[in-house]
Each structure stands twice: as C-alpha cells, then as structure tokens.
Amino acid sequence: MEIKKTVIAGTLESSDIQITLSPATGDNLEIELESDVLNQFGNQIKKVITETLQKFQITKVHVKAIDQGALDCVIRARTITAVQRALGQTEPAWEEL
Amino acid sequence: MxxxxxxxxxxxxxxxxxxxxxxxxxxxxxxxxxxxxxxxxxxxxxxxxxxxxxxxxxxxxxxxxxxxxxxxxxxxxxxxxxxxxxxxxxxxxxxxxxxxxxxxxxxxxxxxxxxxxxxxxxxxxxxxPGIQQYFKNLPNVSNQNQHQVAAVVVNANPFTMGHRYLIEKAAQENEIVDVFVLSANHSLFTSDERFHLVKLGVADFKNVRVFPGGSYLVSYATFPAYFIVSKDNVIRYQTTLDAQLFRDQIAPVLNIKRRYLGDEPFSHTTNIYNQTLKAVLPPKIQVVIIPRLQQGNQIVTATAVRQAIAHQEITMVKDFLPEITYQFIQDHQSELLERIGKGVNISGN
CATH class of the missing domain: 3.40.630.30 (Gcn5-related N-acetyltransferase (GNAT))
Structure with missing residues (x-):
C-alpha cells in the first residue's frame, strides 16, 4: 500500500516523537530521522517505525521522524496514529496495538 | 502543568x-x-x-x-x-x-x-511539499543548461500590456523565458486569476513558460513587506533574503542566467526590491532593466487599472490591457468591486 497524503502525529515535546507521513519520492519506505540519540538508538527507532508500517502493509511512503527521546511504545503509537490518519481510519487498530 | x-x-x-x-x-x-x-x-x-x-x-x-x-x-x-x-x-x-x-x-x-x-x-x-517538490514541478527542457534562460517575476494584479511588453522583450533576447507569477493571495485578483490571465496573455510567445511562484518567489513568507506597508530597513533585509533564495536555489535548477525587471518609477517597495536584486544577483545572474511601456504619454501600470476598477472607469484604461484581461474585468466587475468594498488594498502592489 502507498500513502498519498501528508499527515502528522505526535508533538515535539520531550519524550515524544513527531511522525510526518507523506507521499514517497522513490519506490519504497524512506525514513528521515532526527534525534539527539541517533547514534545510540537510531537503528532501533527506524526498526520500530518500519515494523509498524509493515503491519499495515505500507510499502511506499516518506517518513519524517523528529524524535525527542520517545520510548518504543510511544514511537509505535504515534506511527499507528499517523497511518490511521493517512488511511482515514477512525477505529483504533486494536490488533496492531 | x-x-x-x-x-x-x-x-x-x-x-x-x-x-x-x-x-x-x-x-x-x-x-x-x-x-x-x-x-x-x-x-x-x-x-x-x-x-x-x-x-x-x-x-x-x-x-x-x-x-x-x-x-x-x-x-x-x-x-x-x-x-x-x-x-x-x-x-x-x-x-x-x-x-x-x-x-x-x-x-x-x-x-x-x-x-x-x-x-x-x-x-x-x-x-x-517543500522546495525539492517545487523543483520537481518545474519541467526542465532536456538540455536546459545549453540554452540562454531568462526569468521574469510578476504579480500581474492584473496582467497588463506593460507585463506583456517586459516578457516580450525577454522572449526576443533569450531562448527560453520562465515567468513566475506570485502565488500569495493578498491582492485584488486571486492567484488563480492572475496566473490564468498571464498564461493566456503570453500564449502566443512560443519560448515562454509560466510557473506559479509558490512559497519561494516574493511570497508572504519571504517578503511580507511586498504586501503590507513596512519600513525601509525591513524591506531591505526581506528583499535580500528573497534575492538570495532566487540566486542560490531557484536559478541554478532552471539554469537562469538573466532576470528582467520593469523599471520602477512609482512603487517605493518595488524600487528597493529592484535595487536589492541589482546588488545581490550579479555576477551569477545578469539583471536587465526595461523602461516601462507608455501608452500615449501615460505609463502603463496595474495600479492605475485597479484604481479605474474602483472608480468604475474601466474604459479609461482599455489601452493598458490585453483583450483577455479587459474582458475578464468586464465579466467580473461586480465581484471585484465587492472585494474592494471588503477592504482589499488596491493602492499597494
């Protein structure tokens, strides 16, 4: 599946992460991550985002993530919300949670 | 909390x-x-x-x-x-x-x-969409870098014979002319209307292309003083940002080597803008200033056209306008008057 509009979830506050999904420029998942702990946790953050997107079968999207030290559960929750906004789903996706 | x-x-x-x-x-x-x-x-x-x-x-x-x-x-x-x-x-x-x-x-x-x-x-x-997205929507001709490309930036509020004259000059002296129409909606004519009238108004020049200026050319972000009255020093640093953005980001993508400007006898803000462009753009981009077109002994300006609309004397400025613009104003006169009534500034840019 492919994301066709731009959506944002999350904030820039401490311990949160702001996820912006927008149409991909290439043919796959692109993740642009900004974080103070990029060297320590960059790969882990990208992994959580990628896995969450995969659960929704999203293969083509540009992700911009601005991390302020979010835990994995927060990263997952913000990604799910962003996807649901992009897909126009209003019911919580319980099985993904 | x-x-x-x-x-x-x-x-x-x-x-x-x-x-x-x-x-x-x-x-x-x-x-x-x-x-x-x-x-x-x-x-x-x-x-x-x-x-x-x-x-x-x-x-x-x-x-x-x-x-x-x-x-x-x-x-x-x-x-x-x-x-x-x-x-x-x-x-x-x-x-x-x-x-x-x-x-x-x-x-x-x-x-x-x-x-x-x-x-x-x-x-x-x-x-x-950011600036990279904006660039993607500017279609390059295949070997753009081997052509002499010039740019003209207009608000065209509305498109007059004066704008056409400036673009025509550029079209005669260059292989490709890229016209950017300001996108901000702070003028009497909406950005769609202005864009549409420019596009139709230059359709007979085969080497002219028309693009929206988006957020990057004299936009409300780069140059708010163009739309709202401001002090000279404010205008100066805003125009410098605008000129640098054009020189460093937009011009290289389209291989623009010249920028054509109308000489500015009236608008104080635009005059400062012209001076800044002359100071910032060269040597990368050559600035060419064209004297304003005159009809009879009057200088053609869009400001005069807007005043005429406000005073319902549109026939007075018929000579200033291409047929298409004139027709458009006649067809939309009541709507334009309504906008003026609501307080759209018509004496500025």
Missing part, C-alpha cells in the same frame, strides 16, 4: 498584554499591519502566567517568543508543536519561518530546514 490557549487579539486588553510580553522578550520591530494579518495566536500558560506565544499568518509561523530560563527549549517546542498541529488540522502541511539568525538552530532542531540566511534574518521551511 502548562496549558496552551488561544489568545484573541481582537480583545484590546489581551492584545496589550501580548505585545508587552513580546517587548519583554526583545521582539519589538513589528507593525500594526502585520499583527492584523495574523490568522491565529496562541499562548502557553502556567495558571494565569504567560510563558510563551506563537502566531500563524497563512502558512508562516510568526512572533514566537518564550520566557528565558531552563525550560525555554521545552516551551519553544510545545509552541511550535501546537502551531504545527493547528496548520495540519487546517489542511496546511507545508510551513515556513522567518526569524533571527540566533534562532536558526532551535528551528533546525525541530525539523526545519534552512532555505537561506543573511546577517539579519533567516528563512526556514518544514513539511510537505
């Missing part, structure tokens, strides 16, 4: 407090006109105490200030977040900031990318 609340600047007592707060944080040089143009203002409060504020005008974040101290970065991020979600909820996913250089890093930290900067100011953007 901090809370974000909207500040209603229409209420004089709230506005006074807000202005006082900005003064305390060192934000002093803003005009009444700029404040009136704000769409939304919020405050970050702890109880009744104001900790920070930020505003939105179109897609531009403005007047962001927080109290100094350990938590200032936290407050700043909270405010930027709240402004962003306000914009996104209103369908605006691209945003810009025009700020002092010392705040560049704070905005970079929350995902804003610097477009251009001078000693006095700095322009940043975030979100989608």
């Amino acid at each position: 901090t809370k974000i609340r909207q500040i209603f600047l229409q209420i004089p007592s709230l506005k006074r407090k807000w202005e006082q707060f900005l003064h305390q944080q060192g934000l002093t040089s803003f005009s009444e006109a700029e404040v009136t143009n704000l769409d939304f203002t919020l405050g970050l409060y702890e109880g009744q105490k104001l900790l920070g504020t930020g505003s939105i005008s179109d897609n531009v974040l403005k007047f962001i200030a927080v109290i100094p101290g350990e938590l200032s970065a936290t407050y700043f991020n909270q405010i930027v977040s709240a402004l962003q979600s306000y914009l996104v909820q209103n369908g605006q996913t691209h945003m810009m900031v025009f700020t002092k250089p010392q705040y560049e890093a704070s905005f970079n930290y929350v995902g804003f990318k610097t477009l251009t900067k001078t000693i006095q100011g700095c322009l940043l953007e975030s979100g989608n």
